[in-house]
Amino acid sequence: IDAGSSDNCSEVSFELSDTNLNCEDLGENMHEVKLWDENGNYDSTSVMITVLDTIAPTFIMCPESFTTMNCVEVTYDLPQAADNCGIEGITQTQGPASGSTFPQGTTQVSYEAMDVSGNTTTCSFEITLHNTLEVTQSVSDYSCDPENPYTATLTAGGGTEGYTYVWSTGTTTAQTILTAPSPWSWTVTDALGCEQTGEVDLPIPDTMSITLQATAATNMESNGAIEVTVTGGTGSYGYIWYDGDGNLLATTEDLTNIPPGNYCLEVTDENECIAQGCIEVENITSTIDRTLEQKITLSPNPTSSEVTISFDIPQQRATLILMDISGQEIRRMHKQKAADEVTMEMRDYAEGVYLMKIVVGDQLVVKKVMVTKQ
Template sequence: MNKSLNLASKIVAGFFVIALFLSNSADPPNGRTGAPGDGVCTSCHGGNNFEGHINILDLPSTVVSGQRYKMTVAVTNTDAKAVRAGFQLVSLFDEDFKNAGDYISQSSDSDVSKIGDRQYLEHRGPKNFEDNVATWIFDWVAPDVDEDTEITMYAAGNIANGGASSGDAIKFKEEKIKVQAASSTCDFSLNLNVNQISCFGANDGEVTIDPEGFQQPLKFEWSNGEKLFIAMAALSAGKYDITVTDGSGCSIVEAFEIVEPDLLEVSLRSKFENCDDLTMNSLVADVRGGTGKYTYKWNNGSSDEVLQNVTVGNYSVTITDESGCVAMDQYVFELKDKEPPVISFTDSVDLYIGADGTLDFTPLNLNETDNCGVASVLLSGNKSCNELSARNLNYKVTDVNGNVADASVYINGIIDTFPPTSPCREDIIQDGCSPVDYALPDFIDNCGIDTVLLIEGLASGAQFPKDSTKVTYEFYDFSGNSGTCTFYVVTNNNLMLEIDEVQDASANNGGSIMITAGGGTGVFNYEWIMNDTMVVSSFEDVSNLDPGSYVVKVTDGSGCVIHSEPITIELGSSTHDAAIQEVEIYPNPVNSVLYLEYTGTLMKANIVGFNGQFLNAVETGFASKTISINLESYASGIYFIQLFFDSEMQTLKFVKQ
């Protein structure tokens, strides 16, 4: 670092370094540092108030053009609530906001990318916090400049929750350094002797300059503004630099850092060596922080790290490190085991349900130990399987001396692979056709039945037809597992039906069907259905039928029902050539007058009701191809008009409003 400087061109330099800590991206987008011309990470991250900060460690306050420096990016989560972090760096000249210097990655957890002339160093995969700190090491080469150049430094950071980007916290920071132009080496040299801070929070750091080969007079300029001394004392933690100029006008800049150790702390805890004899116990001093080896001084004169065979009383220990820093703790000892059990388990797992409806907790790997023995273990919370959602259970362990340890165990979900079953029920046989009331079968599941569906047959309380009816229920548990149950309802009665005569339709006349119903009791009711959709008659025998498929349903006075097989009415032969006439009726639906337009020779036209009953004959004129029909006297409903041409018959439906 011993480079001479042109004193005539002292210009304060700066250095944009933006550290953006991203939590949910293996390759964060460039240009999100908040530097001039960049965006900011709050466009994607935010919504949390994690406590913490970011720092660029080992960053000199003054650097020399073309020199290479090793640095560390560190993010610290001071409230210990965040999960992981990432980063992004960029350095820019203040004069034109162009890239300044070159980044060099030192490991696979970071890499360099570019946008235009700007170079970004950023993480490759977020890094989890260790002791609430995440760090990345890299090298940076200062930019080549012919003269000292002004630059400003900015920093921004993201402390992440490890989940969605909306749960992160953004932090900002500003620093300054100098970039000095390289020149020929001065004829003299400097040696710095640095004494670091002795104890956390002290300001006793010192530095002494030892120049060699210089020309008088020497001038000093410290970064804290002092100019008269060759040494500095009472320094607090921080980064400093010293500029020394000899009588030849050549200057050397040396940077140094004063650091402080971690806070020296001690905490006492009791430890029982023999739970059957509580007088055989010890006090352990847990020490952290400070510098070097520790010395122990107990109030009973012992200097051991662990105080053995402790009896009832008040104890204290004083810890001194190699720098003379001191920490103390006190402890009131009783003849009682105060050490809680130690528990461990596997979190965030799925649990399976057994055939008996109980949860299998084996995947949790529950384990408990205690220095004097475990008295009881309790796993409480919602352990039922009538819902399958995630949940938290409480794992509580009590030792033989009443010490308790507990923890919350998170369950992802409940999995049930056992389908429901049913013994179903016996078939039902009855004489006559009264409604059949039957009890539903028993449906059995380890976690209960969620849904029961009738998918075939008739429900309880329905009137079943003659002979055998298949009834099938499908049932589901809360996991979607399913089963089925099938039984039969058999109705015995002597209701019978015979088809006496079937006449096909012709060009001039509709078809007809003659039947005979017998047996049963009381008066018979008839229902004729055409093509499985339209009821055309409620009489025993039917006529004026269009070509199609017909089924008759016969119901006796006791409610017994019998259906015929489908009966087909076809269009019989004609002496005329077959021809399909073009027919149009309008408007449809109709309020008062219905118009009929057709081609061919219309022989006659009839209006029939929805049940097939003849209602009215329509007058036709052979010369006219248009007929108007006044329907004002007709009630609202569905009607049919039968058209008999010389070579065919057509039936059209219309609606009277």
């Protein structure tokens, strides 16, 4: 305050007109200063006084750190602060707001209080989200039933009881049937919104099926045959053949050198799934040369539109029977004596293997026709 006041005879004393300064006087203020010497002489002047606030705010309530198991909404009391000159505001500087969803683990939350002079102070605390929900999964052995190949079960514990279950299959119970395609995912949620997720990934083999193709016997001799095609299933196959009376006949894949009659096959894969089928080996009384099969050709084969059956057997009628792979008749046509070829339309049939049965007199020839889609 004394900016060089002086007196010729003694020391100078001085006083301010107002020494009771407070927050209302923040900033620059003009004040009167009185000066006097030992002889009672006095003078006065005005000076500029700047009042500063350097005292930081104080948090009168800063939450304690705590642990929760609520995974949906975590709430806490908001911090409160006070200051000698007044609070400008309290701002959150770190962490989710009260009422938000918190991540699992420990999260630091911080708030900053600022007074009207820009002084600041910080309140920090930690919130730990502890998800104690535990889920175990179990899956049954593979079943040969294509509608129920596996059954999976979830067992929940810990957390807060009141569990809900959601499977990617659409099931909302702890147990579900797993059908193709895999994998299958699941989510378990407890009453406070804590979750555990998982996945089941197991192979589902294609359903096993068998196709039987018979070659007719001639003149009641044991010269017939059955060719087997197996698809789907798992691993290697086991074969059991039975004759028409149910007697065990063979354990080979195909049958050769067999007489006319009915035959049934049971195929088992490594999962002990079973496929069955039966077929008849016909008898043909033949007086025509066995080279007949070589005198009949099909082209184009494979085909996407039509197939032409050409005959090198002039002046003979023939019956043509188109069958599916199971032997079910689809279409029948006839070749007249004078014709040496017959064309059959195929474009309306699904892609796959078909059988063409050709009967010439008392002899039978069976050929495969492959239909493709371009």
